[in-house]
Amino acid sequence: MDIWNIVILALVQGITEFLPISSSAHLVLLPKLLDIEDQGLAFDVALHVGSLGAVLWYFRHDLRPLFRAWWLSMRTRQLDAESRLVWGxxxxxxxxxxxxxxxTLGDFEGFLRSMWLIAVANLVFAGWLWWADYYARQSRNEYSLSFYDMVLIGLAQAVAIVPGTSRSGITITVALLLGLQRTAAARFSFLLSIPVIIVAGAGESAILWTKSIPPVNWAALGLGALLSGISAYICIYLLIRLLERMSxxxxxxxxxxxxxxxxxxxx
Known part of the structure; x- marks a missing residue:
């Protein structure tokens, strides 16, 4: 596994995972444009571990009270704003x-990796993001979201299975249309990414477990996870700060x- 391939793919994954520019599109396009070989499922899992570590570390102070409230809600069967957010x-x-x-069960891999689809999805959802950002009220925070609001954002997130849509882009878009402030929309999008990344990594790990694979280059996986995590953390930090000052x-x-x-x- 070439070290420069590792560095490029890990940095692209980390930088694009949480920005509204579609990480999946970049990871589909990059190997085609730069003739980079497929690094395999084990490397994909390592990149997900890095991204997950970044978002968990960034929100570590927020997650503790959220999960305490969630645990208490299971005992008391009463919801407050924090426990409702976790359930949502x-x-x-x-x-x-x-x-x-x-x-996964269907035969959609070729269609979803189409360059035409990626190009069109980028243009369509870029326009939607601009419209939402320009016209949204931006008067609410993430704790004011109802279950109905959060399901709408979740349905939008499902569309991001199409490369070029951008998971963070479309969830921020819908959150803005629901009246959230830019930073609140980004924070909810990041929180929503946690279970998605966990499930994606677990799914890839399950597939990897059932396959016969060559010996794993643990140094390469560790470097990929580290670079992905560091770059993702920096992007989360910068995006939150930038959205406090700009569109x-x-x-x-x-x-x-x-x-x-x-x-x-x-x-």
């Missing part, structure tokens, strides 16, 4: 699990430019 995150995760299962327009412009370049390249 779990509820909002079901749509993407169902869609992921259908895609999502730079990400919209990036996605439009990427989509247009891809279309021109394919023609």
């Amino acid at each position: 995150v779990g509820l909002a995760t079901f749509p993407v699990l169902l869609v992921g299962a259908v895609v 999502l327009l730079p990400f919209v412009i990036y996605r439009v430019v990427l989509g247009v370049i891809l279309l021109l390249w394919l023609v």
Whole structure:
């Protein structure tokens, strides 16, 4: 496993995982554009471990009271804003699990890796992100979300199975349309990523467990996880800080430019 391939793929995964620019699209495009070989499932699992570690560490001070409130709600059968948020995150995760299962069992791999689809998805959802960012009220925080609101965001997250959509992009978009402030929309999107990354990593690990694989290069996996985690943490930190001061327009412009370049390249 070439070290530069490891560095490039790990950094791209970490940088794009939580930004509204579609990590899956970049990870599909990069090997094709740079002729990078597929690193295999074990490496994908390592990258997910890095991304998960980043979001858990960033929200470590928020997660403790959230899970205390969730545990208390199971004992008392009463909900407050914090426990409702945890239950809502779990509820909002079901749509993407169902869609992921259908895609895994069906024969959609070739279609979902289509360059045309990635280009069009970038343009369409970039426009939707701009519209939501420009016109949204931005008057609520994530604790004000109802279960209905969170299910809507979860349904939108399921659409992100299509590369080019961006899981964080579409969940932030719908959260903005529901009236959330930019930073609140981003925080809820990041919290929603935790069970998704855990399930994705567990699924890949289960597939890996059933397959006969060559000896694992633990140094390569460790480097990939470390670089993915560090870059993802930096991106979470910077995005939250940037959204306190600016709009999502730079990400919209990036996605439009990427989509247009891809279309021109394919023609």
